Amino acid sequence: MASNFHLEVGADRLATLTFDSPDKKVNIFTRTALQELERVLEELSGRHDVGCLILLSGKPGSFIAGADVEEIARVTDPVEAEAGSRVGHRLFAAWEALPFPTVAAIRGVCLGGGLEISLASTWRVASDRPDTRLGLPEVQLGILPAWGGSTRLPRLIGIAEALDLILTGKTVAGRKALKLGLVDALMPDARFLDEVRDFALERAGQKRRDDSGAGFKELLLEKNPVGRKILFDQARKKTLEQSRGHYPAPLRALEVVRVGIEQGVRAGFDAEARAAAELATSKISKNLVHVFHLTENAKKENGLAGAEPRRVRHTAVLGAGVMGGGIAQLIADKTGLPVRMKDVRDEALASGMAHAAALFDKQVQRRRLTAPEARRRMALLLPTLDYSGFSRADLVIEAIVESLGVKQEVFAETAKHVRADAVLASNTSSLSIAGIGARTPERSRVVGMHFFNPVDRMPLVEVIAAEGSDPAAVNTVFAFTRKLGKTPILVRDTPGFLVNRLLMFYSTEAFWLLDEGCRMEDLDRAMTDWGMPVGPITLADEVGIDVATKVAHILRDAFSDRLPVPAWLDKVPQSGRLGTKNGKGFYLYEGKERKGPDPSIYSLLGLHPREEAPDPGAIADRMVLPMVNEAARCLEEGVVRSAADVDLALIFGTGFPPFRGGLCRWADQEGLNQIVATLERLESAVGDRFRPSDALRATAEAGGFYARFG
Numbered sequence: 075m076a077s078n079f080h081l082e083v084g085a086d087r088l089a090t091l092t093f094d095s096p097d098k099k100v101n102i103f104t105r106t107a108l109q110e111l112e113r114v115l116e117e118l119s120g121r122h123d124v125g126c127l128i129l130l131s132g133k134p135g136s137f138i139a140g141a142d143v144e145e146i147a148r149v150t151d152p153v154e155a156e157a158g159s160r161v162g163h164r165l166f167a168a169w170e171a172l173p174f175p176t177v178a179a180i181r182g183v184c185l186g187g188g189l190e191i192s193l194a195s196t197w198r199v200a201s202d203r204p205d206t207r208l209g210l211p212e213v214q215l216g217i218l219p220a221w222g223g224s225t226r227l228p229r230l231i232g233i234a235e236a237l238d239l240i241l242t243g244k245t246v247a248g249r250k251a252l253k254l255g256l257v258d259a260l261m262p263d264a265r266f267l268d269e270v271r272d273f274a275l276e277r278a279g280q281k282r283r284d285d286s287g288a289g290f291k292e293l294l295l296e297k298n299p300v301g302r303k304i305l306f307d308q309a310r311k312k313t314l315e316q317s318r319g320h321y322p323a324p325l326r327a328l329e330v331v332r333v334g335i336e337q338g339v340r341a342g343f344d345a346e347a348r349a350a351a352e353l354a355t356s357k358i359s360k361n362l363v364h365v366f367h368l369t370e371n372a373k374k375e376n377g378l379a380g381a382e383p384r385r386v387r388h389t390a391v392l393g394a395g396v397m398g399g400g401i402a403q404l405i406a407d408k409t410g411l412p413v414r415m416k417d418v419r420d421e422a423l424a425s426g427m428a429h430a431a432a433l434f435d436k437q438v439q440r441r442r443l444t445a446p447e448a449r450r451r452m453a454l455l456l457p458t459l460d461y462s463g464f465s466r467a468d469l470v471i472e473a474i475v476e477s478l479g480v481k482q483e484v485f486a487e488t489a490k491h492v493r494a495d496a497v498l499a500s501n502t503s504s505l506s507i508a509g510i511g512a513r514t515p516e517r518s519r520v521v522g523m524h525f526f527n528p529v530d531r532m533p534l535v536e537v538i539a540a541e542g543s544d545p546a547a548v549n550t551v552f553a554f555t556r557k558l559g560k561t562p563i564l565v566r567d568t569p570g571f572l573v574n575r576l577l578m579f580y581s582t583e584a585f586w587l588l589d590e591g592c593r594m595e596d597l598d599r600a601m602t603d604w605g606m607p608v609g610p611i612t613l614a615d616e617v618g619i620d621v622a623t624k625v626a627h628i629l630r631d632a633f634s635d636r637l638p639v640p641a642w643l644d645k646v647p648q649s650g651r652l653g654t655k656n657g658k659g660f661y662l663y664e665g666k667e668r669k670g671p672d673p674s675i676y677s678l679l680g681l682h683p684r685e686e687a688p689d690p691g692a693i694a695d696r697m698v699l700p701m702v703n704e705a706a707r708c709l710e711e712g713v714v715r716s717a718a719d720v721d722l723a724l725i726f727g728t729g730f731p732p733f734r735g736g737l738c739r740w741a742d743q744e745g746l747n748q749i750v751a752t753l754e755r756l757e758s759a760v761g762d763r764f765r766p767s768d769a770l771r772a773t774a775e776a777g778g779f780y781a782r783f784g
């Protein structure tokens with residue numbers, strides 16, 4: 075039977091233990107791997123011919139990716155979860171107690187349990203390869219480092235730095251790890267194995283390091299309970315602000331770290347195990363693990379069946395506005411390919427270039443890029459007012475004004491300047507892809523590629539296959555989206571595609587609530603309390619009120635029976651309010667800074683806000699349930715392929731709260747029969763638009779979204 079660990083002991087008393095999970099791309103501490111590690115530890119504890127032991131990975135690009143997520147997904151019994159934590163404590167304590175020093179040789183990702191065994195090693199060294207990342211990402215799955223990490227890390231690098239890693243789940247590169255004291259040495263990747271051996275040989279037979287377990291930062295803080303209290307209080311406040319109380323894991327981890335520091339290692343381990351029992355079995359952790367699975371499964375999708383993507387070597391972007399500038403910058407940044415950026419106005423080109431330069435500057439400031447590298451990438455952007463360079467383009471992405479006539483004309487014109495097999499993609503938010511391509515020769519190569527604003531931050535791209543789209547063109551866009559570091563979702567060419575369609579049902583309901591006398595800030599607060607990143611009124615300001623109302627009209631025309639909009643809607647943009655972009659919207663702005671809601675909105679629209687605050691739960695139902703109702707229709711119409719796609723698209727495209735697991739998963743958990751009943755109640759109390767769709771009723775009967783469209 076293939077095993078996970080291979081032990082070799084050399085004549086120089088240097089031993090290497092190589093972790094190499096059979097049949098897996100990365101090393102994972104599965105149940106079997108842990109059992110094998112236990113046997114290896116038994117053998118090692120009795121070896122007297124070892125001077126120093128190196129822990130190596132047999133995988134070329136990664137060290138250890140952590141514990142087995144499937145085990146976390148599966149566990150529902152708190153007793154079992156606690157036992158799972160204690161297994162890690164026992165094994166890593168045995169590792170720490172080996173009668174010779176150990177060196178964790180970290181090359182590539184070292185996460186979760188991988189970092190925890192490293193923390194229990196005498197020494198840690200890392201390769202300087204760019205993909206070396208160290209971290210404890212457990213909170214992102216709604217749990218905490220519970221194999222000793224929450225207790226050992228603060229002892230090694232100090233409380234403040236440890237909390238920064240544990241409470242956010244962020245990872246650090248090798249250089250930062252060295253600076254933090256998380257690793258003892260950083261080694262050039264080309265000579266990594268040789269240098270690790272030299273490092274280990276120098277320490278062979280030495281006594282264990284005398285500073286392990288009691289770093290000086292810790293002692294300083296330990297002697298200063300007042301300083302420590304301030305530190306924990308600040309971390310708690312920051313965590314509460316960031317999680318808005320929706321994510322219990324970081325707060326629980328904070329308490330565990332405090333126990334470990336104040337009451338000692340053993341108490342820390344006990345606290346870890348108890349917290350693991352509670353968190354790993356919680357609904358929120360299960361939802362976050364579900365989102366993790368959605369993300370992992372999405373990586374395996376390839377677009378339409380039966381066609382290979384074409385290679386993209388040269389690209390062009392039409393339009394240097396908010397979106398075009400962002401897309402061109404992204405291409406230069408992530409693919410290293412040259413990008414022609416065409417606009418009809420010189421000023422637009424200048425501002426598109428300035429936008430791209432600002433994005434690169436930000437990365438330099440954050441030390442993600444060196445200044446020369448940023449300059450090199452910036453030089454890939456080639457602004458133009460004509461079609462020069464388009465003849466070489468394999469892919470053209472259009473992001474010009476949202477007008478069908480103009481886009482049709484521009485596509486037909488572009489086709490004259492590119493090869494017949496160049497893929498032409500449109501970033502339209504609401505127009506039909508087939509319609510845009512109607513006048514383009516070889517129109518089967520016209521595909522939708524719908525990014526979200528801001529391009530550099532939003533991880534989703536809807537890839538839209540129109541009727542008659544060439545699968546190779548669709549898959550080219552799909553594959554290229556992934557190269558850009560974004561998650562592509564395949565969507566059918568229907569009004570609003572998926573995300574804007576669902577979102578419009580949510581936003582227009584906010585406008586109806588405003589019409590009924592709800593105050594803007596109450597609507598926003600109800601939804602941010604529910605977990606949305608911004609409320610619906612703020613969202614309209616951020617998207618641009620002109621854009622939002624335009625899309626609202628297009629979708630109202632498409633779904634007139636169920637998406638009425640208030641008669642006053644156009645008055646808002648007509649009054650010169652475009653939102654954050656011109657500093658005038660539903661809210662007041664001073665420069666970029668938002669002040670309170672603009673009270674003159676109410677008189678402009680002839681509305682009379684009520685003083686008493688409405689029930690936030692009832693408000694959330696009014697806005698979220700229409701999305702659920704419409705999601706069932708989308709799935710029945712085949713707009714996307716699965717409930718999982720709906721969930722991932724809303725999380726990545728709108729920031730739908732991950733702790734709820736996605737719209738469909740949330741609805742399934744609430745119970746679709748219950749949701750149908752609430753919609754029926756709203757239908758009679760508020761209006762026909764709430765009538766439960768046949769698609770939703772059928773989905774309820776089939777046992778839920780995932781049962782029917784899983």
Ligand code: NAI
Pocket residue numbers: 392393394395396397398416417418419422472473474475476477484501502503504524525526527617621
């Ligand atoms: P924008 O108004 O900032 O930029 C449009 C640019 O296109 C302008 O610089 C304009 O000069 C240029 N342009 C107009 N006609 C042109 C032509 N014939 N050739 C080359 N350039 C031309 O608009 P924005 O916001 O960047 O939107 C562009 C497209 O992206 C629209 O289709 C919009 O629906 C879509 N979109 C917008 C999102 C947003 O949040 N703003 C989100 C997702 C998609």
